[in-house]
Every structure is written in C-alpha cells, then in structure tokens.
Amino acid sequence: MLWNSLVLAVRAIRRNVLRSFLTILGVVIGVSAVIVMVTLGDGATQSIKDQISSLGSNLLVVRPGQRLGPGRDEAGAPNFKVEDAEAIASQVRAVAAVAPTTRANVTVVYQSQNWSTNVTGSTNAFFVTDNWRLASGRMFTDAEERGGQAVCVVGETLRKELFGGGNPVGSQIRVKRFACEVVGLLRSKGQGAFGMDADDIVVMPLRTVQRRVRGSDDVTSLQVSVREGASITSAADAIKSLMRERRNIAENEDDNFTVIDTKQIADTLSGSIRVMTMLLGAVAAISLLVGGIGIMNIMLVSVTERTREIGIRLAIGALEHEVLLQFLIESVALASFGGLIGVVLANLVASVAAGAIQVPFLFNPGVNVLSFVVSGLIGVVFGYFPARRAAMLDPIEALRYE
C-alpha cells in the first residue's frame, strides 16, 4: 500500500522533472543555508578556542591598572617586582608556574635586515605559562638568567624576516646597542588570538631586558599558569588577595591591578559566536520555511492541474486516503530529496568557505540529520493541505474538469 503510493508519487515527480527541481530549490537553499551557517559557526568557535588555548594552558595574566584594552588606566598603578612573582609561586598552592614579564618595543638587526618587534624579558617559566615549545636550540641557563646575559630565543617570524628562513641558532643579532646571541628557536603557533602574529616574538632573560633595554627593574605583567585540575577562579581569588596585601591596598580601595583569565575570555568569545551562529541559523531556518511554502504552492497547482487524473483514480477505485497518501508522499519525497541535495551542497560549500575564511571545517552530524528530517517534515506539513484537497474531490466533478 505504502509502496504503491511511493511508486505513484515517484512516477508523478518523474513526469515533470524541471518543475520538480524548481519546486525543491527552496528547500535545497534553506537546508544548505542552515547547515553552512552552523558548520561555519562551529568552525569559528573552535578556531577561537584553539587560538586562546595557544596563549597558554590555564593561564592567568596579572597586570597593573584596572581596565583592559585601549585607554588602560595604568597611571599611578605601580608595576610589579620579581618578588611578587616569587610570593605567588610560594604562597598560592594551585599555581604551577609564575613568569615575571616585562616588554619593550625594539628594532632588531641581523646583517642588512632589520625588524621592529616586541622583546619579552622573562624567565624559563615563561615558556611553560605561555605554552611555547622549542623547535631547536635551548632555553636560558641559570647563569644567563641571573647574570642578565645577552642571549635570546626567537619566534618563527623573526627567522623568516631576519634569517630568510635559515637556522638562526648561534647567530648574533643586534638589539639597541648590544649584540645578542640567539640560543633557541620557538615552534610556530601560527596566527595568534585576535589576529595578532604570535610568532613575532623575541624572549630574553628578565634581567637583560630590565637593565639593557628598559633601564628599570619593573615587571609589567605576571604570567601565572594554574595547575591542571585546580580551580582557576579560586587561584585568581587567592592571587588577588595576596596582591592586595603586598600592594597595601586598604579595605575600601579598589584593586590597582587586574587578573585576566584567558579561559574566561575564550568562553565569553565562543559564547557570543554561538549566539551569532544561532541567529544566523534561525534566519536560514526561515528560508527553509519559505521553501516549504513553495512546495505547498506547487502542490496546490499540481492538484488543480491533475484534477482529471484524480477523478480517474477515484473512479477506478482509489480510496480517499490513498489519494491523500499519494500526494503527501509526493511532497515528502520532493522535500526530502531537496533536503538531501541541500545536505550534500551545504557540506561542499561549507568546506570551501571554511578554507576561505580560515576556520576549521567541522562536520556536524546533528545539524545535518536534523535539517534533513526537518525538510521531510516540511513536506508533510505543507503537503497535507493540497493532498487533502485532492482526496476530497468529487470524482464526477473531477472527471468533468477541463
């Protein structure tokens, strides 16, 4: 019975291929739009998460001043000292490593090449907190750290810009007025968070930067990595109260420093991308609905056009529910076929588009299956009314219809 209706429906669709195709185009576009939006949204979320986690695992950044971003309120907020880092490392139990860090903009020169970059002065702990691995060479020795010697570890961008892609380890580069030996090369992280180039980096021992570049013993930020499994929030709270104490901040005063939780930023960002994805997906879903209305429209035309055919079927002995089922199956078959094409098309488009906007292509089985099922449901919902109209026809009238 069901099989027969399916046979009849397929025959009817086959009789008018072009129109059938145009009918399902709305569903094809709707389904593709939903899947492409959600897939790209997933990719973007993943990409943000990857970028942030490349900053460091469980990283807390402690900076002087209250606000983040442009117009940061640093005036009057004293910088940190190396002892602050030591205090955090020894007094906050959840902490795995603390790297006191200071930064300066410098121009580095190698032979005829020069490159303007950011030099970071820190300890070996910095490689742990900020999740850096060495591609070649070594980190700093204790003697180099203590003595503030002119050695540095460079990032991939420096290798490209100064050394033309050659091995920099062992070479001497000139920073300000002193020569500095390159002892290590960092493994590339690629594009960093917020579109910055993470590999554009030169790391020197803290003391080297303090004495030879900045000329002060300030520490501008503390990079703190929290032990795996420990609560980042409680670690941040512990650091806050410790720093308030060390900086002699009274009960009723605000903090003159900020503890930034990178994971929280990642969550916030991916949260807002998820909302965007849902909004775009909802808009796409509306186009799917419009596609359904297109199917209903054509099915109604088809019923009117095939009034005589329905009359013949009824005269031959088709039951009402058989005619209803035939037209319903026809619209469901059309819609599902559209859904199927949409799924295939969407994944092609999404994989190409993901490459173009540089986010990973993540196949989302849930949204693919859901969109396909919804396209079938649209066939049922929007096909029912025309199918019922067909089934209720009076055979005598229908046979007489010109």
Added chain:
Amino acid sequence: MSTAAAVDREPLLELRGVRKVYGSGTAAFEALRGIDLTIQEGEFVAIMGPSGSGKSTVMNILGCLDSPTSGSYLFRGVHVEQMSRRQRALLRRHYLGFVFQGFNLLARTSALENVELPLLYRGEPARARHEEARAAIASVGLSGWEGHTPSELSGGQQQRVAIARAIVSRPALLLADEPTGNLDTHRSREIMGLLSALNREKGITILLVTHEPDMAHSAQRIVHFVDGVVDSDVPNGAVH
C-alpha cells in the same frame, strides 16, 4: 453465462424507483424521476436518449460515483445507496470498469502503466501486474504499444488502452460512457466490435451510454430515456 439462463438468477443490477434531484427549493432540478431497471449478468445494454434525459445521471449512479436522492440501487442484492464513500470506492475497485468519451488516460504515462493502475490499487504484486496488463493490452490488439504514452497513440488506440484498463481487473460490469463520441465512424465500429467481443467471449456485462443509434445496434437490449424516465426498454431488433 448466457442471457437466457439469467431469468431465475439474482440480477447483477437493480434500480427501484430511483430519483435524483439536483439543487434545492425553486432551483431544484429532477434529473431522474422514478427509474426501475434490472440488468442481468452477461447482458450488453445500451442506454439511449437525448441530452438532459438523465442517461449520464443514471450512469453515475450505476457506476457508484453518485447516490440516488431516493429509491434503491442493488448491486448483486446489496444496497449501494446505503454505502459510504469508501465502500463505494471499494465496490468500483473490485467490480467495475469505466470507459469514458474523453479516454481519460494519465498523460505522459505509458500504456502499460495506465493499464496497471487498477491492479496497483488492488495491491497486486509487480510481476502479476505486468503480466495481466500485457495480457489485457494484447486482448485489445495493441501488443507492442505498451511503452507508448497517450500522446503517441491515435484516438482509437487510446480508447483501446482505456478499454484494456477497464477490463484488466476482470470487472463484473463495464460502464462505457459515449466511448465512440470522439472517434470517426471507422474507429467507432472497431471499438464497438471490441466491446461486443468482450461481452461475448469473456462474459463481461456491458452498459453503454450513447446517442448514436448506429452504435447501440451492437447491444442486445436498448433502454430509451426521456425526461428522467424510461421511455422504452426493448431487446435489440424490436426497435424498428
């Protein structure tokens, strides 16, 4: 089944005082005003009459497409006028075959698929369907044309396909409503010859509606309708 032996058997169809009124109040039109008609199994009956005489209305009622306003219609002793729409559809499916003036084949559908249609609704498996449909097409002399669509067939051929579709399910009654109305004299004679042969050889009861006396001559019995009543009901040959 010969007509001579049919006297003491239950008739195939029986109309008793059938009336059909269209519309209501002052606009009411009485298409049939008390029809009594009995048709035995195996008969070949022609219904004649001018347009508006009620012959199409009686055809629709006998074809279980319409119900009488009053009176009763017995099909093999069963009251059709009390049946639901669904029951009448099932009765059509299992016992009736239709041939129309306008052929009424499904467009862009092969002759074979057209002929298979009644079997499809009976739920016959594909293999049996194909075989029976081919046999029916062969019996109307169209072997080799199974794959052609109606637009590729002449009028006469289309009507043959329609007849094949009507007889493929071995109906108890074949209703033919002006089957030659759209055909020239030569093709009309062929179609009538085919219907006569089906009646003679397969024992299918045939009810033919026509206004052409020439066509009615193939029938064994001719019923004349005038203004919604039976004017005359005589065996063929007694008319003239």
